Amino acid sequence: MNTCPEHIIDYMHDYLDGDISREHEQELKQHLHTCNDCKQLMQELSETIAFVKSASHITAPPSFEAAVMARLPKPKSRVGIQKWIRRHPFFVAAAVFCLFMSATLLGSFMDDQHFSVTKQPNLVVDGQTVIVPEGEVVKGDIVVKNGDLIVEGEVDGNVTVINGQYMASSAVVSGRIEEIDEVFEWLWYTIKNSVKTAMTFEEKEETK
Amino acid sequence: MDALVNKRIKQVLKGDQNAFADIVSLYQHKLYQVCYRMLGNKQESEDIAQEAFVRAYMNLHTFDQKRKFSTWLYRIATNLCIDRIRKKKPDYYLDAEVAGTEGLDMYSQIAADDQLPEEQLEQMELQDRIQYEIGRLPDKYRSVIVLKYIEELSLQEISEILDMPLGTVKTRIHRGREALRKQLNNL
Numbered sequence: 182m183n184t185c186p187e188h189i190i191d192y193m194h195d196y197l198d199g200d201i202s203r204e205h206e207q208e209l210k211q212h213l214h215t216c217n218d219c220k221q222l223m224q225e226l227s228e229t230i231a232f233v234k235s236a237s238h239i240t241a242p243p244s245f246e247a248a249v250m251a252r253l254p255k256p257k258s259r260v261g262i263q264k265w266i267r268r269h270p271f272f273v274a275a276a277v278f279c280l281f282m283s284a285t286l287l288g289s290f291m292d293d294q295h296f297s298v299t300k301q302p303n304l305v306v307d308g309q310t311v312i313v314p315e316g317e318v319v320k321g322d323i324v325v326k327n328g329d330l331i332v333e334g335e336v337d338g339n340v341t342v343i344n345g346q347y348m349a350s351s352a353v354v355s356g357r358i359e360e361i362d363e364v365f366e367w368l369w370y371t372i373k374n375s376v377k378t379a380m381t382f383e384e385k386e387e388t389k
Numbered sequence: 390m391d392a393l394v395n396k397r398i399k400q401v402l403k404g405d406q407n408a409f410a411d412i413v414s415l416y417q418h419k420l421y422q423v424c425y426r427m428l429g430n431k432q433e434s435e436d437i438a439q440e441a442f443v444r445a446y447m448n449l450h451t452f453d454q455k456r457k458f459s460t461w462l463y464r465i466a467t468n469l470c471i472d473r474i475r476k477k478k479p480d481y482y483l484d485a486e487v488a489g490t491e492g493l494d495m496y497s498q499i500a501a502d503d504q505l506p507e508e509q510l511e512q513m514e515l516q517d518r519i520q521y522e523i524g525r526l527p528d529k530y531r532s533v534i535v536l537k538y539i540e541e542l543s544l545q546e547i548s549e550i551l552d553m554p555l556g557t558v559k560t561r562i563h564r565g566r567e568a569l570r571k572q573l574n575n576l
Contacts, residue, residue, distance in 0.1 A: 194563040198544065222570075229570045233538040236519045241421035242435065246413045249442045256406050263404075 185212070185219055193223050197230065286368055297326045309345075322356065343367060390415070394458050401449055413442055416459065419540065420466045426535040427470040429524040437473055441466040463540075463550045467532055474528045522572055530565030537562055 192209040195201040201209070213220045266273050298304065298311050301319050305312040309328040313319050317334040324341045332340070332349040339356035340347065344367075347360050361367050394415065400408035420441055424434035444465050445452075452461055513521065523531060536547045548558045 191563075194559075194566065197566065198559065198562065200544070200559075225570050225574060226566055229566055229573060230538060232573065233519065233523065233534060233569065235515065236426070236523075236539055237516055239418070239422040239425050241417040241438065245417050245421065245435065245439070246410060248435075249413045249417075249439050250406075250410055252439055252443050253406060253409065253446050254443075256404060 185216055189219060190222070193219075193226060197226060283368070286371055295326075296328045298328065299324045341370075343370075391458070395454050398449060398452065398454060398458070401446070409442075409446055412445075412458075416462055417442075419459065420462060423463065423466055423535060423540060424470055426520070426523055426539050427467070427528075427531060428473060429520055433473065437469050438466060441469055444469070457546075460546055460549050463536070463542075464552070467536070467550060471528060471532065522569060525572060526565060526568055530561055530568055533558055533561045534565040534569065 189209060189212050192201060192205050196206060196209060213223060296309050298306060299322065301321060301323065303314070303317045303319055304323070305314055311323070311325050311328055311330045313323075313330075313332045313334045313336060315333040318337060319334065320337045322338040322341070323330065323336060324343070325345055326343045327345060328342075329346045329348065330340065330342050332347075332354065335353040335355075337355050339359070340354050341359045341361065343361045345360075347358060359370070361370050394412065397408045397411050401412070417438070421434060421438045424438045424441075425431065428434050428437065441462065445462055448465075452458065510518065510521075523535065526534060532551060533547060536542050536550060537544070542550070544555060544558055544562075548555045551558065
């Protein structure tokens with residue numbers, strides 16, 4: 182067999198792979214006719230293949246499918262939440278609305294850090310402090326944001342101080358006095374105010 | 390079949406875990422068979438084949454549905470089998486004394502492990518003999534021979550499953566055939 186060309190063995194394998202050109206196949210067949218060693222090798226290889234191919238089919242045990250399903254990780258709760266969302270669209274809409282509302286209100290609270298005061302002719306502004314001077318009467322409501330209010334005279338209306346201090350010695354305030362420091366109080370105030378504006382708006386419409 | 394499988398895959402991806410049962414049922418025998426021929430042990434093959442399905446389930450979103458699902462599954466399973474074979478190897482040391490024997494180390498076991506005595510081989514049932522001979526092949530030849538002659542897959546598919554060039558697959562099949570022939574001829 183040592184005298185046989187090496188490529189003959191390659192041709193045998195190509196032949197067994199079913200991947201051989203016609204010329205090579207002719208050459209292989211001619212060679213096998215003349216060479217008994219190669220013929221035997223070819224025979225043995227074919228028998229080897231037949232031997233492996235005679236292996237019987239193996240099937241998985243009957244409990245296999247159930248065992249796989251039991252090993253799968255539990256479905257994520259995400260699916261449950263999605264189902265719940267689909268079932269309660271109104272609730273979700275309301276929740277989203279509340280979320281955005283509070284976000285905007287809180288946002289404006291955070292942004293609104295500059296000093297401001299309602300304009301009345303006889304109010305005295307000294308830095309971040311608003312003073313109602315002694316002997317003066319301020320007409321209308323006073324709102325001070327991010328500043329302090331000192332009342333020494335008289336106020337004919339409501340007083341609101343946001344994020345600041347209200348100080349009075351011998352003050353006369355005809356309306357209510359409100360001091361707002363906390364986020365929630367401020368929120369409550371904003372909501373109350375917007376409702377009030379809406380109501381007065383409606384009232385005006387009606388009186389028209 | 391591919392259309393059905395892709396439909397089931399979509400259902401699973403949408404969160405319907407039960408749709409995966411159909412996929413398991415379609416491929417369980419194929420995967421179990423590959424694992425059994427690679428590992429030669431029923432319990433281990435069952436464990437690895439199950440693990441392959443679990444991995445497929447977890448990574449289903451990475452499967453490209455334009456490709457053949459069975460190729461992808463085979464790939465997961467053969468990788469797990471090869472890992473398992475490699476991990477098993479250094480489990481014993483040649484110098485270690487064999488449990489329950491006195492003065493017998495692994496060197497004395499190796500010959501027996503490699504080649505059973507002739508009389509014993511002749512008494513073996515054909516099916517056991519086939520499994521025994523496949524099991525004696527080096528694992529790089531074993532995987533290609535199992536995929537080619539037991540699963541009867543094309544060379545192209547085998548090259549995709551094992552992620553190696555077609556030329557390498559051919560060479561390994563040639564050498565695997567040659568090794569098997571020598572094993573059978575040694576009698």
